[in-house]
Amino acid sequence: MRAGPPRPGSAPRSARGRALQALALQVLVALALAGLACLAVTNASEKLARQGITAGFGFLAQAAGFDIGQRLIPYAAATSTYLDAFWVGLLNTLLVSGLAIGLATLIGFAVGIARLSPNWLLRTLAATYVEALRNLPLLLQLLVWYVAVRVMLPEARDPAAWGGAYLSQRGLVLPRPEFVGAAWLVPAAFVAGLVGARAWMRRRARRDAAGAEPGPVAAPAPVLALGLPALALVLGLPALAWIGLGLAGHPVGIAWPSPGPFGPEGGLGILPEFAALLLGLSTYTAAFIAEIVRAGLNSVARGQGEAAAALGLSRAKTLRLVTIPQAMRVIVPPLTSQYLNVTKNSSLAVLIGYPDLVHVFMGTVLNQTNQAVEVVAITMAVYLTLSLGLAALMNAYNRRAAPVTR
Amino acid sequence: MRSLPIPLLAALLAASPALTQTAVRAQADTLAQVRARGHLVCGVSGGVAGFSMPDGQGRWHGLDVDFCRALAAAIFDDPDAVRFIPQSSAARFTALQSGEIDVLARNTTWTLSRDTAAMNFPVITFFDGQGFLVRKSLAITAVKQLDRATICLQQGTTTELNTADWFRTRGLSYQVVTFANSEQTLGAYESGRCDAYSTDKSSLYGERLKTAHPEAHVILEEAISKEPFAPGVRQGDDAWRDLVAWTHYAMIDAEEAGISQANVDRLRGETLSPDVKRILGLEGRYGQGLGLTGDWAYRIVHHVGNYGDVFARNLGDGTPLKIPRGLNALWTNGGLHYGPPIR
Numbered sequence: 001m002r003a004g005p006p007r008p009g010s011a012p013r014s015a016r017g018r019a020l021q022a023l024a025l026q027v028l029v030a031l032a033l034a035g036l037a038c039l040a041v042t043n044a045s046e047k048l049a050r051q052g053i054t055a056g057f058g059f060l061a062q063a064a065g066f067d068i069g070q071r072l073i074p075y076a077a078a079t080s081t082y083l084d085a086f087w088v089g090l091l092n093t094l095l096v097s098g099l100a101i102g103l104a105t106l107i108g109f110a111v112g113i114a115r116l117s118p119n120w121l122l123r124t125l126a127a128t129y130v131e132a133l134r135n136l137p138l139l140l141q142l143l144v145w146y147v148a149v150r151v152m153l154p155e156a157r158d159p160a161a162w163g164g165a166y167l168s169q170r171g172l173v174l175p176r177p178e179f180v181g182a183a184w185l186v187p188a189a190f191v192a193g194l195v196g197a198r199a200w201m202r203r204r205a206r207r208d209a210a211g212a213e214p215g216p217v218a219a220p221a222p223v224l225a226l227g228l229p230a231l232a233l234v235l236g237l238p239a240l241a242w243i244g245l246g247l248a249g250h251p252v253g254i255a256w257p258s259p260g261p262f263g264p265e266g267g268l269g270i271l272p273e274f275a276a277l278l279l280g281l282s283t284y285t286a287a288f289i290a291e292i293v294r295a296g297l298n299s300v301a302r303g304q305g306e307a308a309a310a311l312g313l314s315r316a317k318t319l320r321l322v323t324i325p326q327a328m329r330v331i332v333p334p335l336t337s338q339y340l341n342v343t344k345n346s347s348l349a350v351l352i353g354y355p356d357l358v359h360v361f362m363g364t365v366l367n368q369t370n371q372a373v374e375v376v377a378i379t380m381a382v383y384l385t386l387s388l389g390l391a392a393l394m395n396a397y398n399r400r401a402a403p404v405t406r
Numbered sequence: 407m408r409s410l411p412i413p414l415l416a417a418l419l420a421a422s423p424a425l426t427q428t429a430v431r432a433q434a435d436t437l438a439q440v441r442a443r444g445h446l447v448c449g450v451s452g453g454v455a456g457f458s459m460p461d462g463q464g465r466w467h468g469l470d471v472d473f474c475r476a477l478a479a480a481i482f483d484d485p486d487a488v489r490f491i492p493q494s495s496a497a498r499f500t501a502l503q504s505g506e507i508d509v510l511a512r513n514t515t516w517t518l519s520r521d522t523a524a525m526n527f528p529v530i531t532f533f534d535g536q537g538f539l540v541r542k543s544l545a546i547t548a549v550k551q552l553d554r555a556t557i558c559l560q561q562g563t564t565t566e567l568n569t570a571d572w573f574r575t576r577g578l579s580y581q582v583v584t585f586a587n588s589e590q591t592l593g594a595y596e597s598g599r600c601d602a603y604s605t606d607k608s609s610l611y612g613e614r615l616k617t618a619h620p621e622a623h624v625i626l627e628e629a630i631s632k633e634p635f636a637p638g639v640r641q642g643d644d645a646w647r648d649l650v651a652w653t654h655y656a657m658i659d660a661e662e663a664g665i666s667q668a669n670v671d672r673l674r675g676e677t678l679s680p681d682v683k684r685i686l687g688l689e690g691r692y693g694q695g696l697g698l699t700g701d702w703a704y705r706i707v708h709h710v711g712n713y714g715d716v717f718a719r720n721l722g723d724g725t726p727l728k729i730p731r732g733l734n735a736l737w738t739n740g741g742l743h744y745g746p747p748i749r
Contacts (some may be wrong), residue, residue: 047503066566069581077570156556169598170556170581213438262555262601272599275582353585353594358559363586367496367562370523 009141048373060086061367064150064327066364068355070271084366090382096277096356097343097386103282105335108289109234113319126290135288137347141284146276146352153272156263164256166264171275176268178253183243186252193237212371218354273354277346286340295329328401337396340387347383357382436479436508436646437641437697442748447664448474448499449507452492453588454722455512455612456729466490469479470511472716473531473637477509477653479709480702494587496562499524506665509650510638515564520638527636528651531566533733535629537607539614542624544601549628553578558600560584560591565605568631592616606633611727656703658745659685660712662736667711674704684748692748703748713743 057219059081066079066258072091102260114126133141150169154160159168166173207260242252257267308318349356350363357379366375440446448472450458458468461644464517475485483609493512496601502510503523513534516527538557540546544616559565563582573580583600585591592613594605603613617623632646639647663681665673672684684688686707687700696702710716711743721729735741 065570067570067580069582069584078574147597150594150599155598156601172738260554265554270581351588351590353583353590355584359584359586363496363561364566364584367499368519368567370499370520 003011003091009201044373057374059371059374062369064365064368066368068360069353069356069371075119082369083365085365086328086357086361086378089355089357092355092360093343093346093349093357094353096274096281096349097346100278100281100285100342100346101339103278104285104289104338107216107282107286108338109185109293111290111295112297114301115290116297128227130287130290131388132287133284133290138280138284139348139351142280142348145280146273149272149276157259157261159259159264161259165267167258168263169272171272172265172270173257173264174268174270175257176255176266178255182245182250183252185245186238189237189241190234193234196268197233201230201232204340271354273349275350275354277349277354278351281342285345288338288341289335292338292366293327295334296331297323299330300326325401330392332398332401336391339390341392343386343390344376344383416512434643436643439651440481440508441593444482445489446474446478446481447489447491447507448477448510449493449501449510449512450474450490450497451495451512452490454513454609455615456608456725456727458490458492458511458611460490465718469532469716469720470513472710472720473511473654474509474718476657476706477650479705480653480656480696480698483705483709484699485709495560495584502640508639508646513609513635513637514638515606516634516636517564524639526647527638528647529654530634530636530742531654532608532635534608534633534635536604536611536633537629538626538629539610539623539624540593540601542622546602548628549626549630552578552580553600554580555601555727556581556583556599558583558585558591558595560588560605561586562641563605564631564633572630588613598669606635608635608721608729611721611729614727621654621674632664638709645697649698652696652748653706654713655745656685656706656748657711657713657716658736658743659748660703660707661714662738662745663675665707665712667715668708669701670704670707681747690749 011228045055061081063078064080064085065077066085068075068085068088071088071089072095073084075088109127111129113128114122117123117126153167153169154171156168158174158199159166159170161167164175177186178182245252255263255267259265297319304322304326305318308322313321346356347358350359353359362375362379366372416621416736450466450468452458452460454468454470456468458466458470467635471490474488474490478487479485481487490499491507493507493510495512498510498514499511499520501507505558510525511531513532513654514527515534518597521527538549538552541554546552553573555620557569557580559569559582566582566584568578569582582717583594585594586726587608588605591605594600594616604612607612607625607629614620614623614625641648661671663679665682665685673682674688675682677686677688680689684692686704687702691700693700693702697707711719717731718724721727722731731739731741733742735743737744
């Protein structure tokens with residue numbers, strides 16, 4: 001807040017004096033802040049030197065020597081470095097945050113829409129969900145989820161088994177497809193299916209809009225007619241690829257879990273810690289998202305819904321085509337905050353033993369290397385980068401979703 | 407209102423260099439700082455039976471606690487001039503380095519990397535090793551039978567490294583679950599999340615008592631590591647380091663010379679042994695070198711006891727833990743505790 005340039009002569013003396021005083025004050029405050037920062041840095045480095053701590057990031061190249069319970073990339077205590085441990089932790093954070101964001105959005109939208117439902121039971125259930133979950137501390141919810149997961153599941157040496165999958169206190173162990181050789185074609189076909197389905201839906205929507213078919217007033221296209229071909233693309237292409245590979249003599253291998261001496265082993269394991277954190281984070285955040293969605297839907301002028309109804313659109317179509325698109329510009333900014341919260345709250349993993357970035361890096365690595373300043377600085381930089389990146393993405397989406405002013 | 411901030415800022419600017427200087431200077435002479443404060447600040451674990459745990463009245467007990475009390479007794483002639491601050495295993499070194507605590511008596515293993523990077527370890531107060539707690543129903547007797555098992559560990563400890571090394575070098579595998587504190591780790595083990603709970607054997611005796619059915623769990627005989635527990639002090643303060651080391655040696659030498667809490671006052675009056683006289687400060691002025699009074703060791707034994715007294719009170723047969731003396735006996739009894747002479 002800078003005072004405008006005083007015009008000589010015309011401005012009263014007192015105004016000019018005030019502007020000068022304000023300027024002097026700002027300079028002083030800035031100098032004081034710079035001085036404090038300078039003191040903090042010199043003081044810290046002097047103390048570190050006194051305590052014989054070598055500053056710098058060289059420790060990242062040293063062998064880590066400890067094991068991590070869940071790793072998305074190859075990692076072994078003997079050969080991996082602290083930097084590898086950092087990546088393992090970071091990927092675990094990204095995995096649980098990404099999935100929790102997706103799941104929380106799905107639950108949140110469903111509950112938010114349900115809160116405005118004309119159905120009394122649905123509306124009340126949704127309201128109860130929101131009030132119960134958003135008013136209890138997340139930490140408590142995580143602990144409850146974790147204890148519940150552990151207590152309710154069968155013992156490790158007596159797991160529940162269905163079709164090659166095992167469920168026990170050690171988590172869920174699934175058959176794991178082994179992508180060797182040309183098997184990458186299967187996930188590639190899945191991605192191709194997704195892209196194709198999206199293109200098909202868009203073309204269909206354009207054709208609807210252009211009136212190439214009878215308008216929605218005459219015959220609203222059933223969801224099934226739209227969804228089935230898309231679903232066929234998404235699931236059919238990988239299935240075709242899988243069968244094709246099998247016929248060509250390169251079948252995709254599957255690693256089947258087996259009941260070991262201490263519990264199910266092999267296959268793809270989903271740890272109870274991961275499940276508890278994912279469920280806790282997404283159900284908690286969903287309660288907030290539901291309120292944001294409800295506020296967004298309420299912000300759309302009532303006439304819009306009435307007009308859609310007058311055109312004969314079903315309630316579902318009204319929501320999907322009229323209300324939600326207009327509500328998005330109100331929903332997206334607070335939704336961004338919730339997504340940032342999920343990412344940051346995922347660090348509560350530390351309390352239930354899920355090896356996320358904070359658990360692995362600020363816990364074990366910090367303790368073993370004593371490079372507190374560096375480790376904390378790296379961790380803060382990671383969360384800052386994640387949050388700013390996510391915010392930038394959401395802002396870009398919001399610009400696109402914002403109404404075009406003509 | 408507007409003119410207020412300038413003097414305030416000026417005062418802040420003038421004061422800040424002075425503040426930082428005191429903070430830096432204060433760390434150099436820990437003993438003087440402790441004396442000026444009037445009490446010792448001691449970092450403990452806060453939840454390990456026999457080492458440091460508050461009772462129902464909030465009074466602290468344990469081997470580590472008694473070590474700090476002995477230090478306070480030597481300095482102030484008052485074993486209660488100590489404030490205990492529980493430290494998580496992750497925060498303990500930072501707490502010592504930042505000056506929040508004067509000494510870290512928190513069943514901490516002395517290792518080279520910790521010694522060179524973070525702090526000094528003046529003396530070993532307890533010889534321990536990493537062991538395993540398993541359910542009796544598993545009928546396991548040796549650690550190697552835990553191949554492919556899930557093991558619960560407390561993170562940030564040497565336990566994580568020892569376990570990884572031990573299993574790897576024997577070509578065995580295991581699945582690890584780590585937690586930030588011992589309550590969570592034990593909770594996970596007890597609920598069935600893990601087949602074994604591994605930590606220092608001394609802690610396992612206490613942890614087993616905390617389970618709902620202690621008799622259903624067994625501590626394997628084998629130890630897979632050396633865990634010498636040592637108090638930690640900041641680097642760069644040799645006088646304080648000496649004081650901490652000799653507090654322990656005084657308790658060892660007292661036990662070897664037959665001076666116990668029960669007989670110290672009688673011996674002080676009637677002893678003819680020159681060894682006992684030197685320890686109790688009746689001959690020579692050995693306390694001065696440590697910056698203390700001549701009766702420093704008498705104060706320790708009088709208020710807290712010798713090493714054997716402390717062990718028996720906190721860990722021995724008279725306690726629920728019933729940890730055998732083992733390596734922690736005096737060297738004259740086949741153990742490893744050996745105190746340099748006070749002379």
